[in-house]
Amino acid sequence: MTAFARFLGEKAERYIELRHSLGYAFSKQAGTLRAFVRYVERAQLDAPATRTMALDFALSFGGAANSRVTRHGVLRQFYEYLAVYDVRTEALERRAFPRSRAITPPRILTDAELASLIDACARISPSTPLRGRTMASNARGGE
Incomplete structure (x- = not known):
């Protein structure tokens, strides 16, 4: 292990500890930093x-454009x-890196899926039946 990789690994672990101490879960980001240290090593x-170095690391992974943005943001x-x-x-x-603004297409429910959804809405709150009927009515389109 090079002296720089050792230095980087030590600082990455201290940074992860710092983020944890501030109340952040920071688990995925910690994985990214550790992967960066392995990459440098x-x-x-x-x-x-x-x-x-940071750009090459972010581009070394496949996946969606937003994943590269996220990795680069952690490194930044x-x-x-x-x-x-x-x-x-x-x-x-x-x-x-540009963030992808792609919007997923809406999901069109089949008649059976819609009926199942309305039925589930009607049963959502057994202790408050009016709530379930209201949700079912709204799911039907306010009939």
């Missing part, structure tokens, strides 16, 4: 942490933390 990259915040310990750390741009 495998590639035997040397200090400082650079924009190119970590780089800000890391810059306190190594002033040569390059700042990452907020909008390095």
Whole structure:
């Protein structure tokens, strides 16, 4: 393990502990940071942490465009933390990757699915039958 990878791993673990102490779950983000440390270690990259390093890491995974945005965002915040310990750390741009604005198409229910939904609405609150009838009526379109 290179000295830089060791340094990066130590700072990543401290950053993860900090985020946990502030009340954040931070589990997926912690996985991203640990994967970044492994990436730096495998590639035997040397200090400082650079924009190119972060971009190459974010692009090294497949998946949706929003996944790359998320990984880059985690690294961007970590780089800000890391810059306190190594002033040569390059700042990452907020909008390095465009976020996908794709809207999923609406799901059209079949007659059977709609009937099942209305039936479930009618039974939603046995202790308050009026609530269930109101929801079922609204699901039918306010009949």
